[in-house]
Amino acid sequence: MKTSIPFLAIASVLIFSCESSKPQLTDEEYKALTDEQRRSPEYAVDGIEIMDDRLELTLFASEPMLTNPTNMDIDDRGRIWITEAYNYRTNLNPKNPTKAEGDRILILEDTDGDGKADQSTVFYQGTDINAALGIAVLGNKIFVSVSPNVFVFTDENGDDVPDSKEILFTGVGGVQHDHGMHAFTFAADGKLYFNYGNEGKGLHKGDGSPLLDPLGQPINSETAPYQEGMVFRCDPDGSNVELLGWNFRNNYELAVDSYGRMWQSDNDDDGNRSTRINFVMDYGNYGFKDEMTKSDWRTRRINMEDSVWQQHWHLNDPGVVPNLVQNYAGSPTGILVYEGKLLPAQYQNQVIHADAGPNVIRMYPVETSGAGFTGKAELILDGNTRDNWFRPSDVTVAPDGSIFISDWYDPGVGGHAVGDLDKGRVYRLAPKKSKYKVSAPDYSSVKSLIELLQNPNRAIHFKAFMALREKGAEAKEALEELYASEDPRMKARAFWLLTKLPHGDEYIKKAAADSDENIRVAAVRASRINGMKDSAFLLEMAADPSAQVRREVAVAIRYEDQPAVWQKLAESYQSGDRWYLEALGIAAEYRWDSYLSAYLEKTGSGWVESAEAKDLVWRSRAANTTELLEQLILAENSPADHRYYRALDFQNADLKNQTLKNLLAKGQNEDQVIILRQAIYDSKKPDAQLLNLAKAEAGVIADDRDFLDIVRKYGLKDQKDRLLAIAYQESDTRLAGTAANIFTSLYGYSEVEKAMKDPDQAKAIAAIRKFGVVDNRDMALLLAKIWSDPKANNEIRTAAMEEAKGYNSEPTLWEFAEKDQIPAELLPIAQKILMSSWNSNLRQLATEKYGESMGTNYDLPKMLAATGDEEKGKTLAATYCTPCHKIGTEGIDFGPGLSEIGDKLSKEALLNAIVNPSEGMGFGYETQLVKFKDGKEIRCIVNSKTENDLIVKLLGSGEQTIYKLADIESVTQLDESLMPKFPLSEQELVDLVGYLGTLRK
Template sequence: MASCDLRRRDRRVAEAVRHAIDGEPPTGVNSRLGLAFTIDSASAGISSVVPYRPGVVMRRFVIPALIMLVVLIMWSATPAIATVDDATSVEASQAEVPEGFEAAVIATEPQIQDPVAFWVDPDGTLLVAETERTNHGTMDNRSSPWQLEDDLQALTVADRVAYLEKWKDKRANGMDFYREKEDRVRRSIDSDGDGVYDASTIFAGPFNDVADGIGAGVMTIGDEVWYTNIPHLWRLVDEDGDGVAETQEAIQSGFGVRFALYGHDMHGLAFGPDGRIYWSIGDRGYHLETADGRILADPRSGAVFRCERDGSNLEVFATGLRNPQEIAFNDVGDLFTGDNTSDAGDRARIVFVAEAGETGWTMDYQSLDGDNLRGPWEQERIWEVVTDENASFRPDWTLPPIAHVGAGPSGFAHYPGLGLPEEYADHFFMCDFTGSRPNSKVWTFRPVPDGAGYRLENPRIFAKGMLNTDVAFDWNGRMLVSEWGGGWSATKQGALHAISHPRGMADPRITEARNIAIEGFANRGMFDLAELLGSDDQRIRQSAQQELAERRAVAAFEDVARYERRTLPRLHAIWGLGQVARIEAARNRKIGSAMRPLVALLRDPDPEVRVQAAKTLGDPAYAPAKDALVEALVDPASRVRYHAAMSLGAIGDREVAPYLIAMLAENDDRDRWLRHAGVVALARLEARAAVEELIASPAPSLRRAAVLVMRRWADPNLERLLFDDEPTIRTEAARAIHDLPVAEAMPALASLAAAYADAEGTTDQTGIEVLREIRRCDSSPDGKDLATLADFERAADSVDRLPVFEGIDDGGANYLTRLESRIRIPETGEYRFAITSDDSSILRIAA
């Protein structure tokens, strides 16, 4: 606490020196009364009062003493060097917000520069993940085409570094090019309590190793700060309270074996309802050697990971994502993210991230252009929500998105519950970053249960006018939004906007929650902590749950789970019992006392309580719950059946396989999420005899389930389904054999090639030719009427004949927006298209 006081004193002294030199009233001046004071350097107190005359008295009496005080404070306390910005002040935000809301800028550079992500502590301390390494250290295959083939072959971080060495002559200064720019974590504070961030330190950095970047996730966990920066997951600790992390420990390494595309980094740190830490990575892949000797590897896909709070038990939670920038949990503990487009006509996706789920993207698709643009991702509409048009040919091994929202999902946050009007309860807020301030937005929406999955309710634009990268909620009831400097490259600029609802901020529960969070939970009694499980702030509920779990407070959790009337505190009590069970199991102790209450709750009248009881019983694989979970497979609520199946798979008793098959048969492919649960459970059980039963079934839905289970095993017996009577099942088997691949089944797949060689319906594209004319503009057009832009009337700067239209890479930094247009051409002939682009653009012409 003393060091904090000294840093604030430093700032006041520095301001006094500056104002004295400028002839302005310094700190400690009452200009209305015409008085000023000098400062005694020994005591830092007022030693005399003199008449104040701007620029005269202060020069004569105050400056020497003030300068001496600055030196003495720095020598005796050695505080972190703080940057004082004399220009920063509360100013109007350009953000457009709903009626009744207000917006203000509460931080600008240098207190926030090139922000990718941020975190705000209860006391208002701001931690910002900043980067300078965009395309200068962390590269993009589109701007470095010579490395594409090597990038596609890289399997480890060492492979990536090796090919950078191979191509080092392509960079100015060779390998030093990759070390010239840095990432960092900045710590900013409001030193004088006026609501504006005015001082900062570099909390950790520089991160500028050849393999580093981009640092894109930061979160406080107790006294630790966790930070995601490929190739490492970092634990950072400020040991002495000086605003700088003395401890910088890599919890896990091996992330980001490829470059893929700019921005597809590791990010999205979040607390899970189960007490684990979750985070995401884009399709830069990973090759991880865990502390317990396991290898987790996938060089091609994005994923969500989770681990315990001490970094142990790292696992892949879900995969097949493209670039899930951030992730967040809703009030009932389900995980969601926004995933980006591949710039090929596909749309951004809102994904319900299910455990063991695969959403179908592989980084290899990004390199497919021309007639095979993005391969199956586009041709089989893997990216698209399920519709009547695509349901018959969309792959069944992938889980579909629940909606299409935005163009460039980035920051993603769940509203914790205080500060906004009631209509925003259990809503998510998502930054839509497009590289252009006028076209970037903050969306809001609420996922609502739909069978065992979700659908999206009322997605709408909440705010716009900011080049927003991240969104979070502070402890004053405000939404905070970070703003990038401009375009796609680092500019050393940035801002932080605060969006508030004055009536909502007047809620006394906000101050109460903030004070509770600042005071902490370690010294609170069991009764108080149990009461806080019912807080209106999700973060308080989570923290109280965590403290009770660490105390292994089974009785307190059981009382709330059984007797509390409100649903949310009961759910946190259920999750807390699951945490206790994992803690005890890790110490080889019995877990029955924590799990038995949940078995009884499988018959609770509240369906959400039954859902979470079924889910939590599988977390420590509590075998005595097997029979009760089998009964739950016929629960009226689809989500209860879903989690009962998943938990039975985790418990691992193959005797339950017939009941899982019965659930799949009753579902009959109607609910894809229920099918997913049944398939995952059978795959985890290694129930091969049950799969033989599925293969022999006359029901197509069960034979299809057999294919999906065998895909998870990479089973050579998939070749048997290549000759199924149902075409969609044959196709699903062929996909599995090809995609994985299953080498033993390849000859059987190849033998079918002749039957499809002369298939009808192919389109002859040989008559299409494109004349590309490029005209470089000195300034960005506003996009309102490109056809009449004067630049199009002059001679072209270059002309090329191409079989497929393509734009030019890195044409400039004035990115206007992402555009998708579909034009129906009524007849053959010659057509002219005007396209503005400073990045890769593709015009698809389909016959």
């Protein structure tokens, strides 16, 4: 039943907003406000800095009218549709308050014309839409994205009550998960575009049957090369689904411009300063995971990039489409292409984007560069300097050309937690003194429909498009007139409709000769959508002077056998245009053998001197590519970037290994370490040539990381001195820990025990500190020998007890504690270790034995009001945070990076993340229980899964561990974070949060 909240019920909240022209508070005035005032709707606009003084931000709606808006759309009447998430992540956080009746879809309306919402209508409420992440209002259909389903509600009579609800798509992973299905958008080509993040896993029809790609393969993350987040398009009725891109992390929403170009943001692996904006080239791999092994970006590889963001997206790997803009730290959300006229010219035709992490709205002016683009980020709104609870979740264009912004409004950015369930806002951004007025659209005549087709609001655009398409030939003349427009984007909008008329291919051929390269790009895209299958047309367009057009021709032939077209395209490739190179690779995916051999034959024997030919060989996946790469490696005499060695990883494994051994035989002495690292080696069936080389080379390897990799891989036992030197060094604790683990695995514990009992106390303590990091039962028992020895020095015993921590070591410590065998003087240290254990069972047992741990009844308001000692907080961070998190160059890369956590989380959110760690687990860092067939169990973070292996990170380790899937019985996600509730006092928490809050870019 339709439910409306009348104006009187919310007048007290919005009465202040009639003074929309009041000046924004100065910094001093804003600082003088209390926290309660700052969080109130009255001062909402004052908390957000507007970067352009020609623009004005007004509050359209706020709590209690709505709470927790996750996504937004605006219908053709100018009404704001909101998906709420009060019941956010209740599947992980059962303690969260919930509405038993489920979450709501709201329609917010300004009925009295003052520019403020005064009526809220509940369109639908139910538990089946809890924490929906997307809404699109297209005619009488409302598309709601809420994994595992995409619902389509139909309101036949326009009374704001759904007459039916059907499932359009299902089987999408990520129930109540931010990385599941996201919003749909209508594009000028008449298609719907949508995406899901890397929890999506796969897509099925409403009846549950799988959707297939053009090769008949199911569209899911188990079908190579598809993996992680994906991009799709379909017809408005859900038919003709196409998979257009993959290997994103959390591609939150898509924006498509009038030429049919796709733009998208993507979230990094939390805390690693690698969020990005992409131009989405069809059928591209976007590099979040290793294409072949599905390994995490941290996995060391040949030719690995220097910067984290390049490593993160595998940008040096053949087969990865480049990024457009790096945003570094962030939590990107809604995105649009602004094709309106109301905002000043600098905003027109730009990608505009909400980033909830740094509390900003940005735009990204781009310029063409070869087959791709260059871009930059420019701020529009900034809440970080004043109100860092401003969490923009979406941006949408209204019928009048103004921009509306939904605000999750929370101390955190979601993920798995919500800090505030009562607030939520919607703002309007427009030129000053621009009142919000929306006239009823007139869909009755061709003339009015042509006007509406040009509207920047997608709901109006959709209805006008469908109506004009229905009119067919009647609209032809008016569309041709619009096609002659001087506005190229409106020309493109007319073009797409003209292609839907009888003989639409004629308009495609006409557009293919247009002077504007973007119209020609649209022509090639339309030829594919229309299924022209015209080889002559494609061959002609392959000779286009614009690399942008040729890019589109390349992706258009991915599933077509078009050797002449591909050769023509390859002939115009210029080395350095990575977009173009990847487009050629996309086109040749299933025909590398024939395409590459023909290209090299035409190029001639001098191809090894051609930069373009070398690039194509590097990118290729032909049966003879390994032989060609071998020639390049020999010809270039160990090039500094080693990219050809890395390219071998994308070829047949047996051929790759043979090529590496060939290179050894041909005297590639400078590359022997690379070859040893890259070669496949089975310790159960050792290759004598490789093993002997490893033994010969290990002692002279310059890089400690290479040295450790090779000593571990080949099990070398003649490098004890250097292993010890690395273990004892102070400059890199991660390398020291790796060396200690390798040392004990190769030589056992007798020599370590001797060092820990050295008569020289300083040496003994150093050995305890350096080898105590080895986290297993053997080390725990060795440390117990020392701390339980009453004859040993107290400082040595204390050091041994302090190192008795670790997920695999603490059960052994508990065995002693349970039997009251821990000396009284060391008991406080043992209690602290056990009561802050990563193992929840141990924590509970220790609490039952020793009483409630500290921190069960914190006075949060008191702590929020207190000021911390940052230096003390820094010391606490070194104790509690860096064992599992990176802060700058310090710490272990196990949990999310904290180097800029002060930009992402408010003080409230930081406190909650520490006090209640299970409520805010970052995606990709959830606790996984792995049970092995032999009865063993581990709790860990799963980085990736391949056909044969499970790749995990064990507690407190930045290194990855590989287990064979054949040995694993099950992998289950647990609701409890691996991060324990640390036994900290209130003041210690205040100090720690005070320091963490300073960690900003």
